[in-house]
Amino acid sequence: MKNDETPQLESSPLRETNRSLPIALLRARETVMGPMREMLAGSPVTEQKWRVLRVLRESGAQDQNSIAKRACLLLPSLTRILRVMEADGLISRLEDPADRRRSIVSIEPAGTAILEEHGKHAAALVADLREQFGDEKMEQLLDLLEELQAINSKP
Numbered sequence: 837m838k839n840d841e842t843p844q845l846e847s848s849p850l851r852e853t854n855r856s857l858p859i860a861l862l863r864a865r866e867t868v869m870g871p872m873r874e875m876l877a878g879s880p881v882t883e884q885k886w887r888v889l890r891v892l893r894e895s896g897a898q899d900q901n902s903i904a905k906r907a908c909l910l911l912p913s914l915t916r917i918l919r920v921m922e923a924d925g926l927i928s929r930l931e932d933p934a935d936r937r938r939s940i941v942s943i944e945p946a947g948t949a950i951l952e953e954h955g956k957h958a959a960a961l962v963a964d965l966r967e968q969f970g971d972e973k974m975e976q977l978l979d980l981l982e983e984l985q986a987i988n989s990k991p
Contacts, residue, residue: 871961879954880924884909884917889926889951892943899938926950 853859869883876883887907892898895906904914918941921927926947932938966974 868965872958875954875957875961879950881926881950884913885921885926886950886954888914888917888921889943889947892927892941893948893951897940897942899932899940903941921947 891906904911928942929939
């Protein structure tokens with residue numbers, strides 16, 4: 837092959853990357869998360885910690901498995917994140933009285949303060965994206981993504 841030639845996938849079952857669902861989802865994630873990361877750069881939390889705080893504020897105190905699922909984090913990663921968040925005073929963990937092997941995680945006032953401090957900016961970012969993309973298309977996209985997630989959860 838000459839240096840100026842690009843390899844061709846003549847009989848490859850792979851789609852071109854511009855029509856690959858995994859790559860398209862990653863690109864879309866970056867479109868959404870890029871501005872969020874910029875916003876969080878001025879805060880004491882990462883995007884993972886932000887998701888944990890949002891889950892706790894939205895759903896209340898809960899066990900680590902529930903948080904991991906709702907915040908889209910692997911349990912070992914969440915365990916490390918919670919240790920740091922607890923040391924920073926953003927969350928607290930108490931032993932579950934029904935099962936002493938489990939702990940129940942709650943958001944602390946410092947965690948709530950971070951959500952309040954950056955919440956308007958986060959909402960503005962989402963509103964801007966919704967305005968550019970359109971309400972109807974945004975709702976349709978969210979519905980389709982929920983439907984796609986349900987495929988993997990079927991037995």
